[in-house]
Structure formats: structure tokens, C-alpha cells
Amino acid sequence: xxxxxxxxxxxxxxxxxxxxxxxxxxxxxxxxxxxxxxxxxxxxxxxxxxxxxxxxxxxxxxxxxxxxxxxxxxxxxxxxxxxxxxxxxxxxxxxxxxxxxxxxxxxxxxxxxxxxxxxxxxxxxxxxxxxxxxxxxxxxxxxxxxxxxxxxxxxxxxxxxxxxxxxxxxxxxxxxxxxxxxxxxxxxxxxxxxxxxxxxxxxxxxxxxxxxxxxxxxxxxxxxxxxxxxxxxxxxxxxxxxxxxxxxxxxxxxxxxxxxxxxxxxxxxxxxxxxxxxxxxxxxxxxxxxxxxxxxxxxxxxxxxxxxxxxxxxxxxxxxxxxxxxxxxxxxxxxxxxxxxxxxxxxxxxxxxxxxxxxxxxxxxxxxxxxxxxxxxxxxxxxxxxxxxxxxxxxxxxxxxxxxxxxxxxxxxxxxxxxxxxxxxxxxxxxxxxxxxxxxxxxxxxxxxxxxxxxxxxxxxxxxxxxxxxxxxxxxxxxxxxxxxxxxxxxxxxxxxxxxxxxxxxxxxxxxxxxxxxxxxxxxxxxxxxxxxxxxxxxxxxxxxxxxxxxxxxxxxxxxxxxxxxxxxxxxxxxxxxxxxx
Amino acid sequence: xxxxxxxxxxxxxxxxxxxxxxxxxxxxxxxxxxxxxxxxxxxxxxxxxxxxxxxxxxxxxxxxxxxxxxxxxxxxxxxxxxxxxxxxxxxxxxxxxxxxxxxxxxxxxxxxxxxxxxxxxxxxxxxxxxxxxxxxxxxxxxxxxxxxxxxxxxxxxxxxxxxxxxxxxxxxxxxxxxxxxxxxxxxxxxxxxxxxxxxxxxxxxxxxxxxxxxxxxxxx
Numbered sequence: 001x002x003x004x005x006x007x008x009x010x011x012x013x014x015x016x017x018x019x020x021x022x023x024x025x026x027x028x029x030x031x032x033x034x035x036x037x038x039x040x041x042x043x044x045x046x047x048x049x050x051x052x053x054x055x056x057x058x059x060x061x062x063x064x065x066x067x068x069x070x071x072x073x074x075x076x077x078x079x080x081x082x083x084x085x086x087x088x089x090x091x092x093x094x095x096x097x098x099x100x101x102x103x104x105x106x107x108x109x110x111x112x113x114x115x116x117x118x119x120x121x122x123x124x125x126x127x128x129x130x131x132x133x134x135x136x137x138x139x140x141x142x143x144x145x146x147x148x149x150x151x152x153x154x155x156x157x158x159x160x161x162x163x164x165x166x167x168x169x170x171x172x173x174x175x176x177x178x179x180x181x182x183x184x185x186x187x188x189x190x191x192x193x194x195x196x197x198x199x200x201x202x203x204x205x206x207x208x209x210x211x212x213x214x215x216x217x218x219x220x221x222x223x224x225x226x227x228x229x230x231x232x233x234x235x236x237x238x239x240x241x242x243x244x245x246x247x248x249x250x251x252x253x254x255x256x257x258x259x260x261x262x263x264x265x266x267x268x269x270x271x272x273x274x275x276x277x278x279x280x281x282x283x284x285x286x287x288x289x290x291x292x293x294x295x296x297x298x299x300x301x302x303x304x305x306x307x308x309x310x311x312x313x314x315x316x317x318x319x320x321x322x323x324x325x326x327x328x329x330x331x332x333x334x335x336x337x338x339x340x341x342x343x344x345x346x347x348x349x350x351x352x353x354x355x356x357x358x359x360x361x362x363x364x365x366x367x368x369x370x371x372x373x374x375x376x377x378x379x380x381x382x383x384x385x386x387x388x389x390x391x392x393x394x395x396x397x398x399x400x401x402x403x404x405x406x407x408x409x410x411x412x413x414x415x416x417x418x419x420x421x422x423x424x425x426x427x428x429x430x431x432x433x434x435x436x437x438x439x440x441x442x443x444x445x446x447x448x449x450x451x452x453x454x455x456x457x458x459x460x461x462x463x464x465x466x467x468x469x470x471x472x473x474x475x476x477x478x479x480x481x482x483x484x485x486x487x488x489x490x491x492x493x494x495x496x497x498x499x500x501x502x503x504x505x506x507x508x509x510x511x512x513x514x515x516x517x518x519x520x521x522x523x524x525x526x527x528x529x530x531x532x533x534x535x536x537x538x539x540x541x542x543x544x545x546x547x548x549x550x551x552x553x554x555x556x557x558x559x560x561x562x563x564x565x566x567x568x569x570x571x572x573x574x575x576x577x578x579x580x581x582x
Numbered sequence: 583x584x585x586x587x588x589x590x591x592x593x594x595x596x597x598x599x600x601x602x603x604x605x606x607x608x609x610x611x612x613x614x615x616x617x618x619x620x621x622x623x624x625x626x627x628x629x630x631x632x633x634x635x636x637x638x639x640x641x642x643x644x645x646x647x648x649x650x651x652x653x654x655x656x657x658x659x660x661x662x663x664x665x666x667x668x669x670x671x672x673x674x675x676x677x678x679x680x681x682x683x684x685x686x687x688x689x690x691x692x693x694x695x696x697x698x699x700x701x702x703x704x705x706x707x708x709x710x711x712x713x714x715x716x717x718x719x720x721x722x723x724x725x726x727x728x729x730x731x732x733x734x735x736x737x738x739x740x741x742x743x744x745x746x747x748x749x750x751x752x753x754x755x756x757x758x759x760x761x762x763x764x765x766x767x768x769x770x771x772x773x774x775x776x777x778x779x780x781x782x783x784x785x786x787x788x789x790x791x792x793x794x795x796x797x798x799x800x801x802x
Contacts, residue, residue: 140732140735141728143731144727144728144729144731144732144735145727145728147727147728147730147731148727148728157720158717158718158719158720162716162717162719163714163715163716163717164714164717165717199728202732203732206732206735206736206739209736209739209743210739213739213742213743213746216746217746345614348664349612349664349666352662352663352664352666353663353664354663354664354665355614355615355616355617355664355665356616357663459750
């Protein structure tokens with residue numbers, strides 16, 4: 001019988017007085033480089049939750065809910081969770097826990113020809129790290145600017161001779177002005193680089209230093225940090241839920257969200273968006289899950305944990321969208337009532353009526369009446385008359401950075417005690433972003449540190465990766481940085497991830513062999529996976545992934561020249577520009 | 583005779599009304615008392631109009647630095663239910679001559695704050711049509727507040743880095759001490775027992791070739 005020896009084992013000298021020859025039955029072999037592991041399974045679960053629950057849950061899911069029929073969107077969403085989300089998540093955890101190596105080592109162990117799959121994961125994680133931390137930099141910027149008596153995005157700055165506000169800010173809104181002009185100082189096209197925005201560069205530096213501190217000690221430091229990054233966002237979400245539903249007009253938004261428009265289910269785009277949202281929200285294919293679970297004990301019950309984490313992730317999406325919709329409702333009601341007030345004043349001033357004659361409730365009737373009785377004077381103000389509609393306000397669906405930084409900050413500035421709510425909100429965004437960054441950087445470091453040559457240089461490797469990403473990330477803090485950010489956000493990870501995970505599931509089921517995989521799971525968990533897992537892994541998930549992949553390809557081909565939204569300083573709104581294909 | 587006397591009595595106000603109505607040098611004023619004060623709103627009546635005229639006279643006095651302006655120099659017309667009206671300012675020396683628009687505008691802009699406070703209103707609710715309000719000057723900070731918060735956070739992070747470095751250094755030192763301590767201990771043991779272990783070189787031990795590396799898994 002040959003004993004199982006870790007690759008670099010050797011006998012450690014034991015003090016002789018503790019052992020007598022007749023007592024020796026087993027010689028304990030200790031390797032100097034035992035793989036570090038999580039202090040408890042709870043740390044692992046929290047790390048995965050912190051990684052999976054990210055900004056997408058807050059800014060993408062509510063948008064999809066709104067676009068695809070409100071409450072009805074939950075049906076395709078939950079179906080896709082069962083068909084592809086949970087099985088693929090469980091599969092990645094199983095691979096990591098079995099191979100006890102990062103993505104490159106794990107796939108190489110399955111088959112030497114599959115090492116490229118691991119490398120693809122690492123490269124995709126690298127792309128993501130480059131641009132994702134810029135969002136954290138923006139969150140820092142907004143957080144630091146919340147410590148003022150008047151929030152800087154609440155009012156427009158005054159112009160030179162103090163007779164009015166800056167024109168760019170008047171035409172847009174103060175929140176849009178603050179984001180595009182003061183935060184980004186955005187140029188008008190991707191070709192005009194401009195210089196670096198020093199404030200952004202400083203915030204990015206801070207973000208990377210913090211990521212470095214969290215990662216540098218590996219699982220020991222990450223394991224402690226995730227207790228906070230995984231749980232505190234929920235505290236903030238609950239506080240915001242209570243604040244949100246008590247706001248005036250919040251109920252309009254929540255009602256709007258939950259009235260299902262079931263006809264949207266007939267639209268194939270709904271199902272595709274549900275599938276892609278589940279897929280990207282769980283963070284599959286980056287190698288982070290493989291990296292995290294490679295630090296698990298051999299017998300950790302990853303199957304149960306996979307189900308729990310996926311459900312927590314989806315539950316958080318739904319929860320965050322309730323909060324978002326109550327905020328939407330508040331903002332829409334506020335804008336609608338401001339519109340009515342403006343129209344009321346317009347009529348009062350033009351016709352010199354007493355203030356009590358028109359109230360907010362009968363503005364529209366008065367407008368009709370005045371149009372009929374005084375057509376000439378009415379014609380003079382006709383150009384300024386706006387049609388105020390609550391539904392139109394609620395229909396403005398926003399996603400992405402626009403939702404997080406413009407719409408939310410607009411709602412916050414109208415709340416009482418806005419500084420407090422602003423600080424809480426941006427701390428939550430930061431924790432969500434940092435939690436995801438931990439997973440992404442771990443996905444790069446773990447496979448590289450597994451390479452024998454680089455293993456002793458782990459802390460130097462962490463420093464090098466962070467420094468490299470910081471220097472390259474400075475490009476996103478230039479004046480055209482937001483355009484580059486949009487390109488990376490849309491193209492860097494999407495198609496390649498679908499391809500990577502498709503190959504992953506095919507490799508596990510058909511190259512490694514489903515039976516062998518079942519035996520490995522039995523070895524780890526003590527029981528074989530039941531028919532649900534096997535059917536999903538072997539048939540359903542690959543089919544789904546393949547069809548998504550084909551759909552994306554067709555979309556790219558049919559899309560023509562890619563375009564992007566550029567901020568036009570003169571017209572003060574976003575205009576569509578063409579991207580140059582180099 | 584009687585007609586002449588009547589004409590003389592009624593002429594000044596008629597002329598005054600004409601001065602106010604037809605002039606180019608007048609400003610329209612609009613007050614939104616109910617919007618500003620809600621339930622605490624006061625009635626707009628002759629006394630309030632009197633107060634308005636006197637504050638304007640005050641503004642003219644301050645701006646021209648002449649104490650000759652009086653309430654009779656402020657003429658008001660076109661009263662509406664909105665609580666809006668037009669006013670003109672006549673020169674104290676010559677009641678038929680109007681003060682030009684620019685001077686009135688200057689006077690109002692400089693004293694808007696006092697006029698607002700007299701009526702418990704603000705720039706939004708007491709409007710002079712054609713005179714834009716002077717907005718509050720932007721606050722100029724010596725150090726931007728966001729830089730202060732940034733400094734605090736990055737200071738805390740720097741403390742974290744220093745703590746990290748110190749713990750790494752102390753860990754290395756402890757490992758070195760332990761290794762040195764172990765080798766001394768071994769020397770003692772070897773001296774006590776005098777076994778062949780003393781022949782082993784190096785404090786880290788020797789790689790034992792008995793255990794081979796080829797097969798990671800047990801064959802049984």
C-alpha cells in the first residue's frame with residue numbers, strides 16, 4: 001500500500017522523546033504547504049453570496065422586471081434558475097472542491113487539452129477586474145461628496161454673474177450634470193481622450209488598495225472580510241425598504257411593478273433576458289467559484305450550499321427591486337406633482353388669477369377651460385404647457401450606472417435627511433462592488449498561485465496584479481473613460497462567458513464523464529446526485545447555453561456597426577454615435 | 583370755474599395713473615403669499631401695499647443716497663387678484679419725470695433681501711418680472727470636504743498596510759526564532775540520546791526517497 005503523499009511532502013523531524021518505537025503505528029506526514037482553507041463553511045457560503053450578490057442585482061434586475069411585464073417576469077426568471085442557474089453553480093463548486101486547484105489547474109487535471117478553458121476564465125476575470133473597480137471608484141466619489149450640508153447634485157451651480165444657473169445644468173438636471181460633468185467630466189466622443197480626472201484617479205487608487213488589503217492574506221483575510229461585505233448590504237436594503245415604502249407615492253411604483261403584464265411572456269426576448277440575467281448574476285465561468293470552493297474541505301456539502309446561495313441571490317434581486325420600485329414611485333410622484341405645480345403657476349401668472357382658484361387637483365380642467373375662454377392669451381403660453389402624466393414618469397426605465405448614480409441620487413436628494421440616506425446607499429453600493437471584486441481577483445490569483453514556480457511568490461503576485469489593473473484602469477478615469485467602460489461592460493465578458501460555461505458543462509459530462517463525476521460527488525458528499533442534477537447537467541443546461549450563444553452571435557451579426565450613447569454638451573442629452581471598428 | 587377746479591383736483595391722480603399704465607420704466611411685481619406661507623398667509627390689502635411702497639422708497643433712498651424719496655414717488659397700478667401689479671418710481675424733484683428702469687433694477691437687486699424679509703417671502707415667491715434674483719454665491723472651501731473624507735479613509739487604509747507589513751515581519755521573525763530554537767532543542771536531544779539522528783543534516787530534514795511521488799491515489 002502506498003500512502004497518499006502531497007506533492008512536496010517530507011518527514012518533519014519530531015522530538016524523539018515523544019515517540020517510542022513500539023508505539024509507532026502511523027507516521028504523520030505533514031506538508032509544509034497544506035492548502036489554506038476557510039475557517040468554517042459559513043465563511044465559504046458568505047464569500048459566495050458576497051461574490052454573487054453584486055451591482056447587477058440592484059441595477060439590472062429591476063430594469064428587466066419593468067421591461068418584461070413586472071411580476072410576470074418572475075416566471076421565466078425562476079424557471080431559468082431551476083433549469084440552468086442552480087445546476088451550473090453546483091457543478092462549478094463540485095469541480096473546485098474535488099480538484100482543490102484554481103481554474104487552470106482544475107481543467108488541466110480533467111484533461112490536459114482543457115487548460116485553455118482555465119486560461120480563458122482567468123483572462124475574462126482580468127478584463128472584469130479592469131473595469132469593475134471603476135464603479136467602486138465612482139461610489140467612493142459619491143460617498144465622499146455626501147458629507148456636505150447641501151448635496152452637490154441637489155442644486156445646479158450658479159453661473160458667473162450669479163443671475164441664474166449654468167446652462168448645461170439647467171437643460172439637463174442637477175443629478176445628470178453632477179454625474180456627467182463633475183464626476184466624469186465626459187468628453188463628447190470616444191476619440192477625444194482629454195486628461196485624467198484626478199479625483200477619479202485618486203478614488204480608483206483607494207479602491208485598489210482596499211482590494212489588495214482584502215486579498216493579500218488569501219482565505220484568511222478574505223474569510224473575515226466577507227462577514228461584513230455579505231451581510232451589511234442587507235441591513236441597508238432593509239432600512240431602505242422601510243424608508244422607501246413610507247415615502248409619499250412609493251406605493252404607485254410598487255403597484256406598477258407587481259401588476260403582471262402576462263402578454264410579455266410571449267415575447268422571446270423576455271426568456272432570453274431571464275436566462276442571461278440568471279447566468280451573469282451568479283457569476284459563472286469566471287473561475288471565482290472554482291477558486292473559492294478549492295479551499296473547502298473535501299467533504300463539504302456543496303450541493304445544499306449551491307441551492308441556498310442561488311436562492312439567496314435571486315431573492316436579493318427581487319428584494320432589491322421592491323426597494324427600487326418604491327424609490328421609482330416616489331421619484332415619479334414627486335416629478336408629477338412638480339409638473340402640476342409648474343402648470344398651475346404658469347396659468348396663475350399668465351391670467352393673473354387668485355392663488356386659491358387653481359389647486360393641484362384641477363389644473364388640467366383649468367387648462368382646458370382657459371384654452372376655450374381665452375384662446376389668444378393661451379396661445380402665448382401654449383409652448384410651455386407640459387402634459388403631466390404619472391404613467392409616463394413611471395415608464396422611464398433605466399438600468400446600469402444611470403439607475404444607480406442618477407435616478408437613485410435624484411430620489412435621495414428629495415428625501416428628508418438626504419445626507420444620511422446618501423451615505424448609507426453608497427456604502428451599500430461599495431460593499432456590493434467590493435464583494436464581487438474579491439471573487440474576481442481571487443479567480444486570477446488562485447490559478448496563478450497554484451503553478452509550482454509562482455507559489456512562494458503569492459503576495460508579490462497579488463501586488464503585481466493589483467498594480468497592473470490599477471495602471472490600466474487609469475484609462476477609465478480619463479474624460480472618455482465612460483465610453484470605454486460601456487464597451488467593456490457590454491462586450492468583455494458576455495459572449496466569452498457563455499462559451500466558457502458551455503464548454504465546461506460539455507467537458508464535465510462528456511470528456512470527464514458523467515459517471516466519473518457522479519462517483520467523485522459520492523466520494524465527497526456520501527450520496528450520488530439525483531436525476532434532477534444529471535438531466536440538467538447532461539441535457540438541459542448545455543442546450544440552453546448553446547441556444548443563448550447562437551442567439552448572441554446572430555444579434556451581433558444583425559446589429560451592424562455598433563453604436564454607443566455619447567453625451568452631447570450642446571444638446572445636453574445622450575445622442576447615438578457610431579463606433580469605429582479599428 | 584368749477585370744472586377748472588375739479589380738473590385741477592383730479593388731474594394729478596389721472597396723470598399719475600397714466601404715468602404708471604403707459605410707461606416703459608415700470609416693473610411688474612408678483613407675490614405668491616399663499617404658496618409661501620400656507621395657513622399663516624396674510625391678507626393683501628391697502629396696508630400691505632403701503633408697506634410695499636415704503637420699502638421701495640427705502641430701496642431708492644439707499645441706492646441713490648438721497649433722502650428725498652417718499653412714498654408718493656412710488657406709483658402703483660394694474661392690481662389683480664393674483665396679487666400682482668405694476669409700479670413706477672417718479673423723481674422726487676419732478677413728479678412727472680420717471681426714474682429709468684436700470685436704476686430701479688439696481689436698487690431692487692441690492693435690497694431684495696430686505697424687501698423679501700419685510701413680506702416674509704423669498705426670491706421665488708416675490709418676483710419682479712425682468713429682474714433676475716441674485717443667487718447665493720457658491721461657498722468657496724479652503725479644502726474641499728470630499729478631500730477631507732478621502733484623507734481620513736486613505737489614512738485608515740495606510741494604517742492597515744503598515745499593520746500588515748508589521749505582522750508579516752514579526753511572523754518571519756517568529757518563524758526564524760522557532761527554527762533556531764528547534765535546532766538547539768535537537769542538539770540537546772541528540773546529545774542526550776546520542777542516536778544516529780545526529781547524522782541528519784539541516785534543520786529542515788531530508789527528503790525521504792522511500793515514498794514515491796508517481797501515484798497520487800491508493801491502488802487498493
